[in-house]
Amino acid sequence: MTTKGEAPVILWFRHDLRLADNPALNQAHATGRAIVPVYIHDEGSAVRPAGGASLWWLDKSLRALSASIGERGGRLILRRGDSEAELRRLIEETGAESVFMNRLFEPDASTRDSDIAHGLKAEGVECRGFNGSLLCRPGGVLNGSGGPYKVFTPFMKTLRAQAEPPAHTTGPRDLSGAPRLDSDRIDDWGLHPSRPDWSGGFDWTPGEAGAVEALQTFIGRGLKTYSKGRDHPAEPGASRLSPHLHWGEISPSRVWSAVVAAGEAGKVPAAEAEKFIAEIGWREFSAHLLHHFPALPERAFRPEYDDFPWLTDRKGFDAWTKGLTGYPIVDAGMRQLWVTGWMHNRVRMIVASFLIKDLLIDWRKGEAWFWDTLVDADLASNAQNWQWVAGSGADASPYFRIFNPVSQGERFDKDGDYVRKWVPELAKTPAKWIHAPWTAPAEVLREAGVTLGDTYPKPIVDHAMARDRALAALKEVSGRGRSDED
Structure with missing residues (x-):
């Protein structure tokens, strides 16, 4: 083993903003050399730039990571600019002969990283990549013919057979010894929104500690009734782990192991644990699909859907983004x-179905809006889930499944508590009418202080008409004729 007096190792952080269960960090530490932790904010590459909500999260997560590294005697170096150029500058400044990283599996990022690795290797700099974001690396879960799975259930079965979560590690205690280097100030990056600051309602704790707390809270509370909480938006049953997983503040292996252990120990019903494990598997399925089908965010997985006759409805899209469609469950979401x-x-599916099938607006418009506004915006999951609702994706919801926003609200928000929280104009509306206020008697609306078209909008589209219109268009594209409504 070498000593810290030799050339240091550059540890390139990306979507792995944690010290525990970090294979690149562990392997860098195993060299015995000093570690130079770095995060490069690269906005000019071919990789899709993060949306506004994701940048808010990144700001807080980097601050948390920097503090954790500082507590162990190290210093997180921040650089802004082209990834390869900044890495080369760091190599020149430190004399480093190795760059360690956890791999990014999104196609554009993977291609960029491969180009960087080949370029540095030609100059004698070793680049080593590890899997720190998925249970199994893409390309490692294949069907009997050696191809990618396109249906989730058999994929999940194979994933469960192959996934072997590694033992939990806490990372090196001592990260001191690296050379002193210039670093950007994160305040100068402007990741937090200003003029206006629209993040006042963000009730999150980004960072590794926040991720661990979210996991513990979920296992102690929400996991016990997850199959209900995942469908009833007024229930506190969601895990809220998705942004932590996206930014790598906690590994999927740790989440998987903790949930399985809770089920095996009888702390939660085994069926509830299995239900959530399937959600981790769906995240994995999305990542593997994107690896094999890199056009997933731009093109329909089923090519015939690229010929769908989408409408250009700017007013409808604007009403959807602002929560002013006149359908309370959609507006609440x-x-x-x-x-x-x-x-x-559950509400994500409802609002996506409304945009795609009630308004006939291209799913890519909705995907782009979610990309900018979700703190958990993930390229693979976002694209896969939107295509699932559209019926154009792998193992997608069948095209004839069109969510009825009224019956969905009545079924999953029976008492209207979710709507009342997010659509306060309807707070005094009785549960019988809250999901379809336009059907309420005039005296009921008057007593509730609701004036349709004034204090709350009338529906911007008639669902029955929109459903028939969508079915006709979808039938023509798909060549099938079944009809169904959920």
């Missing part, structure tokens, strides 16, 4: 998204 940077899982 879109307002929750804007205020908190997050939306409940």
Whole structure:
């Protein structure tokens, strides 16, 4: 083993903003050399730039990571600019002969990293990449013919057979010894919104400690009734782990192991643990699909859907983004998204179905809005989930499944508590009418202080008409004729 007196190792942080269960950090430490931790804010590469809500999260997560590294005697170096140029500058400043990183598996990022690695290798600098973000690396879970799975259930079965979560590690205690280097000030990056600051309702704790706390809270509370909480937005049953997983503040292996252990120990019903494990598997499925089908965010997985006759409805899209569609469950979800940077899982499906099938607006428009406004915006999951609702993706919801925003609200927000929280104009509306206030008697609306078209909008589209219109268009594209409504 070498000593810290020799050339240091550069540890390039990206979507792995943690010290525990970090394979690149562990392997860098195993060299015995000093470690130079660095994060490069690269806005000019081909990699899709993060949205506003994600940048808010990144700001807080980097501050937390910097503090954790500082507590262990090290210093997180911040650089802004082209990734390769900044790495080369660091190599020149430190004399480093190795760059360690946890791999990014999104196609553009993977291509960029590969180009950087080949360029540095030609100059004698070793680049080593590890899997710190998924249970199994993309390309490692294949069907019997050696190809990618396109259906989730068999993918999940194979994933469970192959996934072997590694033992939990806490990372090196001592990160001192690296040379003193110039670093940007994170305040100068402007990641936190200003003029106006729209993040006042973001009730999150980014960072590794926040991720661990979220996992413990979920296992202690929400996991016990997860199958209900995941569908009822007024229930506190969601895990709220998705942004922590996206930024790598906690590893999926740690989440997987903790949930499985809770089920095996009888702390939670085994069926509830299995339900959530399937959600981790869906995240994995999305990442593997994007690896094999890199056009997933831009093109329909099923090519015939690229010929869908989308409408250009600027007013409809604007009403959808602002939560002013006149359908309370849709409006509640879109307002929750804007205020908190997050939306409940069931409501995500409802609002996506409304945009795609009631308004016939291209799913890519909705995906782009979510990309900018979600703190958990993830390229693979975002694209896969939008295509699932559209019916154009792998193992997608069938095209004839069109969510009825009224019946969905009545079924999953029976008492209207979710709507009342996010659409306060309807707070005094009785539960019988709250999901379809336009059907309420005039005296009921008057007593509730609701004036349709004034204090709360009338529906911007008639759902029955929109459903028939969508079915006709979808039938023509898909070549099938079944009809169904959920």
